[in-house]
Amino acid sequence: MHTSPRRSFIAAAIGIAVLASSTAVQAQTTPALKAVASFSILGDLVRQVGGDRVAVEVLVAPGGDAHVFQPTPSQAKLVGQAQVVFSNGLGFEGWMSRLLNTARYKGRHVVASQGIQPQQAEGDHDHGATGGHHHEENDPHAWQSVPNAMVYVGNIAKGLCAADAAGCEGYQRNAAAYVAQLQALDADIRTAWSRIPAAQRKVITSHDAFGYYAHAYGGRFLAPQGVNTESEASAKGVAQLVRQIKKEQIKALFVESISDPRLIAQIGRETGVKPSGELFSDSLSAAGGPAPSYVAMMRANTTALTQAILGH
Incomplete structure (x- = not known):
């Protein structure tokens, strides 16, 4: 079958157009910036601001506990290759400075909680179960307040703009849209x-x-362990907490996704209060779980907490 020169020309032109189009799409979707975030919740915030322009790797994956995390050599290599590293700060990642030194990291390090006034841990005057030495410890879990998360977003946008000025307008646009959410x-x-x-x-x-x-x-959260999951709950403190639960008829008893459930189960047995389920404090859930993003986590926690108190 004979193909006319005109038809061959049209086919070639279409081929070139398709190739050019796919190259343009590839250029748009290829991340311009390599970023590392210390843990899954912070990683989600960075992704929300960075969009497709930023490739975000997370050191402490969903379900992991950043308090007891030990970086691997491959993670040190990952950090060494990053252009920007995001950490929470407030003493949350005790291993971060050591990791940056090991990785010989020369890029930009952004502390997402910068500008947030740290709260002190409630300590033994409130929950009584962790021993008095915790009362002077700063609480690093600042993201549990949504207004604080908005501060994180502003710091993330500034950090991305500083590392990638060409993408700054997009980062600011993404940050504004996310703050509205x-x-x-x-x-x-x-x-x-x-x-x-x-x-x-x-x-x-x-x-x-x-x-x-x-x-x-508003509200009062009592816990057998302090702000760090490595802290030990004392027998005296747990006994005091059990008495308090009985006296004040507290019905909302939760285990956290990163925690060993046995202590909460023991408190449940001793008080007759059935645990109400799982909260996400320091980590997101896996993609198919109830808390795959920061917004989903805060909604899931709030629903679980309020329903438990209301007895639903």
């Missing part, structure tokens, strides 16, 4: 808690990770 989330959380009298807003969790949440939305 966070404002709606914050309003919804306040609405959810408004149905519950202040005196009833009492919750037991595995470790002292919800101080910022309590400060932002």
Whole structure:
């Protein structure tokens, strides 16, 4: 079959156009920046601001505990190749400075909590279970307050702009859109808690990770462990907590996704309070779980907490 020169020309032109188009799409979707975030919650915030322009690797994966994390040589190599590294700060990643030194990291290090006034851990004057030495320890879990997460987003956008000026306009646009989502989330959380009298807003969790949440939305969170999951719960403190649960008739008892459930199960047996389920404090869930993103995590936690207190 004979093909006319005109038809061959058209076919060639189409081929060139398709190739050019695919090359342009590839250029748009190839990340311009390599970023590393210390843990899964922070990684999600960086992805929200960075969009397709930033490739984000997370050191402490969903389900992991950053308090006890030990970086591997391959992760040190990953950090060494990054253009920007994001950490929480406030003492959360005790291993970070050591990792940056090991990796001989020369890029930009952004502390996402910069500018947030640290809260002190509640300590033994509140939950009584961790021993007095925790009362001077800063609580690093600042992301548990949505207004604080908005500060994180601003710091992330600045860090990305500093590392990649060509993408700055896009990062600022993404950050503004995401802050609008966070404002709606914050309003919804306040609405959810408004149905519950202040005196009833009492919750037991595995470790002292919800101080910022309590400060932002009202309520009292008691825990057998301090702000670091490596801290040991004392027998005396646990016994005191059990008496308090019985006396104040606290019904909301939760284990955290990163914590060993046995201590909460023991407290449940001793108080007759059935654990209400799982909260996400320091980590997102896997992609198919109830908390695959920061927004989903805050919504899932708020629903679980308020339903447990209301007895639903």
